[in-house]
Amino acid sequence: MTAISKAEDTRQRVLDVAARQFRDRGYAGVSLRDIADEAGLKAGSLYYHFRSKDEIVATVLDIGIALVHEAVERAVAALPQGPSPERLLTTAIRQHLQAFLAYSDYTSANVRIFGQLPPEVRRANLPARQRYEALWDAIIDRARAAGTVRNSVDTATFRLFLLGAMNASLEWFDPARGDVDRLARRYADLALHGLLGRPEA
Amino acid sequence: MTAISKAEDTRQRVLDVAARQFRDRGYAGVSLRDIADEAGLKAGSLYYHFRSKDEIVATVLDIGIALVHEAVERAVAALPQGPSPERLLTTAIRQHLQAFLAYSDYTSANVRIFGQLPPEVRRANLPARQRYEALWDAIIDRARAAGTVRNSVDTATFRLFLLGAMNASLEWFDPARGDVDRLARRYADLALHGLLGRPEA
DNA sequence: GCAGTCATCTAACAAACGTTAGATAGATTT
DNA sequence: AAATCTATCTAACGTTTGTTAGATGACTGC
Secondary structure, rough: OOOHHHHHHHHHHHHHHHHHHHHHHOOOOHHHHHHHHHHOOOOHHHHHHHHOHHHHHHHHHHHHHHHHHHHHHHHHHHHOOOOOHHHHHHHEEEEHHHEEEEEEEEHHHHHHHHHHOHHHHHHHHOOOOOOHHHHHHHHHHHHHHHOOOOOOOOHHHHHHHHHHHHHHHHHHOOOOOOOHHHHHHHHHHHHHOOOOOOOOO | OOOOOOHHHHHHHHHHHHHHHHHHHHHOOOOHHHHHHHHHHOHHHHHHOOOOHHHHHHHHHHHHHHHHHHHHHHHHHHHOEEEEEHHHHHHHHHHHHHHHHHHHHHHHHHHHHHHHHHHHHHHHHHHHHHHHHHHHHHHHHHHOOOOOOOOOHHHHHHHHHHHHHHHHHOOOOOOOOOOHHHHHHHHHHHOOOOHOOOOOO
């Protein structure tokens, strides 16, 4: 049995509760007493684990990005050499959606409340965001190198378009009632071929 | 000169200020004193114009949806008879993005803070949301009737995909520095033909 | 010039906020 | 058994919250 200290256990429970409450009611809409209540301790005790409310939300943000980043990076690295653009992007899309929706309390902090946080908190998490964007740009450019990507499509534009579409699934998709894999197949198909398929001349 | 009552003028100013502050700091992160300060009156005076803070945010939500709904509906109705799917969807996408970004303080309330609002406020605005979704489904189905839409693509899935991608532009696109029309052309191209264009057999 | 409506103000309310200091009980180490 | 460390609690702090009641001065219609 691995020795998990009581503090670490409590800390994790606090973060889980905080992430879910931030998602539902926003950063300012959740008080430390709300979090403490549901995590089974008193508001003052939170300060044994975190220096401030800002530090709690910053930790939630970091965890959310890290989980998705690792999942996508690992899956793409595990592909056989020289995958087709379809295979490469379908894999990245599936992994993003799976991780994103599996840890949706944490990831939704990044989507829903990032823009409402104190500037210092935002600033601290920007590097992690930019690294994840860079990962996607690299994936898209790798697909482009295989030759079948349309030249008229800009990498950053496509990345913003695709991540926007995927991240919005947080607002309506319920993994308990729908099949994430099927969603991923449909979104990959749309991202790669669009509503119509072949463009006109 | 049309006689705009002083009350109506103040009311509009309050809504403008409230929308922008909600966007930046969330619903609970903005106090009535914050709004009153920037609108040039005292917190208590807000109650001459609105019954509660909830009513202010509900009004902001309504305005945001109504502006975009009307813009898209009007532009689609003004198209010549029997437009091609490309023309129809490109027009709808352009209008959505133009209105969405032009009134971004109001529309971002719908995207950013809707999920964090008290359930009664959410419930009151659901019908307007559903009507806008129905408008898009009608547009997509009309394109489908023209025959060139791929059968494998589901209407609701495409609508969620596309609206998600477009609405995310709120988080990064600055109309003062970029060309909304160009963004619309690129997004329409991606939505219709994807990254690759023609799907494989 | 008077009455009434309009739009705003001041001042207060109880409740809730993030945060801190110091006490406390159980576990671990000496 | 004593001393230390760990994790939590209680109780309070000053500030801010949404909201209300009643006063106030400026316009409007007569």
